[in-house]
Amino acid sequence: MEGKREEGIRKGPWKAEEDEVLLNHVKKCGPRDWSSIRSKGLLQRTGKSCRLRWVNKLRPNLKNGCKFSLEEERVVIELQAQFGNKWAKIATHLPGRTDNDVKNFWSSRQKRLARILQTSTAAITPSKSHKNRREISVYHDEVPTLEIPKFSCSSEGESSSQAASCSSPCIGNSDAIQMVPLPDLLDSKLLGFEANPVQQELALPENNLWIESQPLIPFLENPQPQTDLEFSSDTQELLKLDFDMFTSLDAELSKQLDVEPPFLEPVGSCGNVEGEKIDNPITPDCVFDDFPADMFDQIEPLPNGSNPSDD
DNA sequence: AATAATACCAACCGCTTTCTT
DNA sequence: AAAGAAAGCGGTTGGTATTAT
Known part of the structure; x- marks a missing residue:
């Protein structure tokens, strides 16, 4: 299934070594020039993938593995009502949370509520x-x-x-x-x-x-x-x-x-x-x-x- | 204890926007 | 001003963990 046209491109879960390389790159160059990571042969990942990894997992001060607090939940609900599904925008109001976090949180919450209503x-x-x-x-x-x-x-x-x-x-x-x-x-x-x-x-x-x-x-x-x-x-x-x-x-x-x-x-x-x-x-x-x-x-x-x- | 259902999360994809030349 | 590249964003998917039956 993996297209051969994208030969050499790695996908899927990140290894610790890859994270390390990515972190080193960011230390040197800052969180930019994602495409150069591949072109320099540092990683077999697309720039897009690198950026996403950084933003969602490697960035400092992320609340990884920490459930949304009641207050955070309130903020999300309020801002979602205000801005719609502008996850990135909403995430800027939630320190340590990424747009992906907010999106996932909202999505599960929707499902949960949908199921409640549906069964009701x-x-x-x-x-x-x-x-x-x-x-x-x-x-x-x-x-x-x-x-x-x-x-x-x-x-x-x-x-x-x-x-x-x-x-x-x-x-x-x-x-x-x-x-x-x-x-x-x-x-x-x-x-x-x-x-x-x-x-x-x-x-x-x-x-x-x-x-x-x-x-x-x-x-x-x-x-x-x-x-x-x-x-x-x-x-x-x-x-x-x-x-x-x-x-x-x-x-x-x-x-x-x-x-x-x-x-x-x-x-x-x-x-x-x-x-x-x-x-x-x-x-x-x-x-x-x-x-x-x-x-x-x-x-x-x-x-x-x-x-x-x-x- | 086994299985199914559900929740959570990480990553990818495609599209749009912004930047650079 | 236009074109291409890069970055950003939102939707979706698939895997794993947890909970319920």
Whole structure:
């Protein structure tokens, strides 16, 4: 399989001797001229590979083999919401962490959360009664594609990540409503899902009539089931972290945008039924209670040019 | 104890951006 | 200004370790 055209190029795990050579090179020349390492015959590695090795493993002051602290996790969540998947940028705020570290951390976290949601939603039998529902069985195979209304702020043409950080979904200001797939919102505010190709396809049908084409997640179709969801304490901890971030970001955005009610009431407002106060602390599943069941009745098609997934 | 599932990590690949000539 | 090289970045893959069944 190894192409012969790249003869002499070593790949795979680095040996200690190679590291030593690389370190010596950096001592002499500094962290640059990576290509010269090979051209001088010091190592049979590409400059690219050398640079990566240095950046990710050999650089001084790296926190190798050290798990992300809670504080680091918070920073990542916040900055990811702010910048999107700009791992290098995020990593600059985390001393001793590389973009690869952040990326890997985020990726595992996404998987973990996706699995949690998946198992949770899989346990829920979707109602067949919703008029807009399509028979698409993505629930059990993919991260659920939940939509919530997204209320854009004044600026247009933002990237998805920017839009996410900019949008404060304040119910009541309905003039700029557009739909955003669950992953988009969760990505920036709660869970960090990146819409995968399948979801993107589902989320952005050709005619942009989102609601006609998107599967609705069971939460919206069946108001009860979340009471059946059970999260382990670890999971609760994990989700609470996101949720705290969500609420604090929301508060901050409300402040910045000078809008009144936060999207998420802190406590006791999870139930949408009027007069029904649930005296529960915030739980991840109560997020979904905040989506009115009839919100889909107000959906408008997106204008053709606006693709929220655009970079 | 064996196996499967999951988490974590290191490295590669392809694309984009920046620098140099 | 243009072209090529180098560096940077994000996505993906594959291997190993750990945990659950």
